[in-house]
Every structure is written in C-alpha cells, then in structure tokens.
Amino acid sequence: MGDKDRLVRNLINEGYLKTPKIIKAFKSVDRSVFVPKEHRIHAYADYPLPIGHGQTISAPHMVAIMTELLEPQKTDKVLEIGAGSGYQAAILSKLVNKVYTIELDPELADFAKENLKKAGIKNVEVIVGDGSKGYEKEAPYDKIILTCATEDFPKPLIEQLKEGGIIMGPLGDSFFQNLIVARKIKGCLERKNYGGCVFVPLRH
Ligand code: SAH
Numbered sequence: 001m002g003d004k005d006r007l008v009r010n011l012i013n014e015g016y017l018k019t020p021k022i023i024k025a026f027k028s029v030d031r032s033v034f035v036p037k038e039h040r041i042h043a044y045a046d047y048p049l050p051i052g053h054g055q056t057i058s059a060p061h062m063v064a065i066m067t068e069l070l071e072p073q074k075t076d077k078v079l080e081i082g083a084g085s086g087y088q089a090a091i092l093s094k095l096v097n098k099v100y101t102i103e104l105d106p107e108l109a110d111f112a113k114e115n116l117k118k119a120g121i122k123n124v125e126v127i128v129g130d131g132s133k134g135y136e137k138e139a140p141y142d143k144i145i146l147t148c149a150t151e152d153f154p155k156p157l158i159e160q161l162k163e164g165g166i167i168m169g170p171l172g173d174s175f176f177q178n179l180i181v182a183r184k185i186k187g188c189l190e191r192k193n194y195g196g197c198v199f200v201p202l203r204h
Contacts, residue, residue, distance in 0.1 A: 003044035004030065007060060010046065016064035022072070025094035031060065034087035034115045053105050055200055057085040058147060062197065069181050069194065070143050070166060072096045077138065079160065081131030081169070081202070082147035086112030089124045092145075099124040100138055102131035104203055130204060134160040141165060148202040149177045158189065174201040 001009070008026050011017040017026060032043035034057060039049045048056040058066075066088070072078070072095035080089050083103035089112070092099050101124060103109040109128045116124050127135055131146070132154040139160035146153070146169025153167055161167050161184050170177035179197045182189035 004032075007031075007044040007046065011061060011064050014061065016061045016068070018068055021095060022064070022067055025067070025091050026060075026064065028094055029087070029090045029119060031057075031087060033119050034085040034090065051085045051108065051111065053108055055084055055105070055108060057087050058199070063088050063091060065179070065194070066145060066147075066168060067091055067095070069168060069179075070145060073142070076142040078143045078145065079135055079138075079141040079157075080145050080147060081157070082200075083109060083112040083126050084147065086115045086119075086124070086126070088145070088147055089126075090116060090119055090121050093121045093124045096143075097123065100127060100135050100141075101125070102127045102129050102135060104128075104130055132156070132202060132204065136160065143167070145169065146202070147199060149174060149199040150202040153180075153182070153189070158184065163187070170197050170199040 017023050032040050035043045046060050048059045051057050076096035078096050078099045080101040083101040089099045089101040106128050109126050113126045134156040140162040142165050144157050144161050144167040149170045165184050168181040171180045179194040182191040
C-alpha cells in the first residue's frame with residue numbers, strides 16, 4: 001500500500017473520515033500537488049505543512065473533520081475564506097457544484113490557482129481579497145467555511161449565508177480556537193462547538 005492510501009486508511013480508522021463519497025473525494029485528490037516541492041516527502045503525513053508567507057496547509061485530519069461537518073451536497077454553492085494551497089477547496093470541489101475561495105495574499109492565490117489547474121479541477125474559482133467581507137457577487141451560499149481564525153463569524157458572511165445553510169470556522173484568538181459549526185435558522189446562528197484547534201489568523 002502506498003503512503004497516499006495509508007493516509008486515507010488511517011483517517012478512516014481514526015474515525016475522521018466516515019461518509020463514502022467523502023472518502024472517495026480524499027482518494028481522488030493528491031495532497032502532494034498542493035504542497036511546496038521541498039515538503040513533498042511529507043505530503044501524506046497527517047500534520048500541517050508550510051506553504052510560504054507564514055501560512056500552512058491544514059493537517060489532513062482537520063480537512064476531513066471540516067469536510068464531514070460541512071455536509072456537502074452535489075447542488076451546493078460553497079464559499080471558503082483562506083484558499084492557501086487550494087487543497088480544502090479541491091476536496092470540496094469533488095462533492096459540491098461550485099466553490100468560491102477567497103485569498104488575501106495574491107501570491108498564495110496564484111499558488112492555489114496553479115495547484116488546482118495541475119489537479120485538473122475546474123469548478124473552483126480563486127478570488128483575491130479580504131474574505132471577511134465575503135463575496136457578495138455570488139451570494140447567497142449554501143455553506144461557508146473559514147480556514148483562518150477569527151474572534152467571531154464576520155457579519156457579511158452571516159448575511160451571505162442561505163437560510164438553513166451551514167457556516168463553520170475556528171473561532172478564538174490567534175493562538176487557540178474552537179471549531180464552531182453553525183446553522184442559520186430564522187436569520188440566527190445555532191452554534192455547536194467541536195473542540196480545540198489551531199489555525200493561522202485571519203488578517204486584514
Ligand atoms: N484552506 C487552506 C489553508 C488555509 S491557511 C488549504 O487548504 O491549504 C489560511 C489562509 O487564509 C492563508 O493562506 C491566509 O493567507 C489566508 N487569509 C488570512 N486572512 C485572510 C482574509 N482576510 N481573507 C482571505 N484569506 C485570508
């Protein structure tokens with residue numbers, strides 16, 4: 001068994017990957033395509049890796065947890081804040097209709113675009129900008145996923161989420177956060193806490 005298959009098998013055995021279509025998505029996206037050359041030997045290890053500019057590609061188990069909790073549906077339009085390497089967006093692209101992903105750093109946005117192109121993924125659009133403002137042009141979204149840490153969900157994102165939709169992200173300070181998953185019910189967020197995590201902070 002190759003390292004790539006072993007990673008997916010471990011994510012299943014450890015209980016992070018559960019849903020068959022999500023397991024399939026993980027098998028179909030090669031993480032090494034999204035990792036800078038110098039770290040490629042660690043591409044199938046279950047920890048975050050540097051992608052330059054002080055940013056990181058999340059650990060595979062964190063991508064698995066978030067993807068499962070997002071309950072992706074084939075018809076979904078998803079907004080991601082923090083494209084980084086493009087890996088999380090690539091996984092989601094296999095499970096939903098369309099992903100818009102916003103990246104503050106123009107060079108990282110180019111990195112994500114190139115990686116997605118190499119992976120042959122066509123239903124992800126990378127946008128350069130401040131994701132805390134959301135992306136009004138394509139709103140409303142079925143799901144919104146933040147992959148950088150913030151004190152609370154920015155208001156524009158809540159407004160751009162469909163009624164019944166899911167928003168999730170690491171909420172807390174720049175050192176430690178809780179993974180919060182919320183559903184928009186009658187305009188208000190019903191939140192659930194899925195425990196501690198560490199992400200790079202959202203910047204302005
Ligand atoms: N989802 C990424 C990992 C993201 S790391 C992956 O799969 O690789 C967090 C990213 O959020 C970094 O690339 C950082 O530059 C970006 N970021 C920080 N503040 C932001 C903001 N206000 N808007 C958009 N992106 C932001």
